[in-house]
Amino acid sequence: TAVFNDGRRTFITFDPDLQVDEAPALFMIAPDGERQLVNYRQVGGLFVVDRVFDRAELRLGDRRPQVVVLRRMPGAPT
Numbered sequence: 001t002a003v004f005n006d007g008r009r010t011f012i013t014f015d016p017d018l019q020v021d022e023a024p025a026l027f028m029i030a031p032d033g034e035r036q037l038v039n040y041r042q043v044g045g046l047f048v049v050d051r052v053f054d055r056a057e058l059r060l061g062d063r064r065p066q067v068v069v070l071r072r073m074p075g076a077p078t
Contacts, residue, residue: 003070005052012058012070016045023047024068029055 002013014023023042026049027035038056040049058068 001068007052008050010049010052010056012040012047012049014042014045014047018042018045024058024060024066027057027059028053029057029069 004011012026026038026040026047028038028051029035031054035057038049038051038053040047042048052072053070054072056070058070059065
């Protein structure tokens with residue numbers, strides 16, 4: 001999985017065969033730690049988010065979710 005942005009949108013790469021119902025939920029993490037569910041759309045092997053964020057997490061599953069935290073590196077372009 002790779003994450004990049006174009007200054008307006010964030011792109012997250014996944015296996016192009018991933019079905020929408022198998023996709024993780026995406027939460028943007030605010031500076032105070034509050035999480036907000038974010039919508040995205042799937043275009044081939046890319047998930048496209050119509051915003052750029054500093055921190056977010058992908059969550060898959062309810063009872064014992066798998067969690068991947070995404071962070072923009074210091075000095076990385078917006």
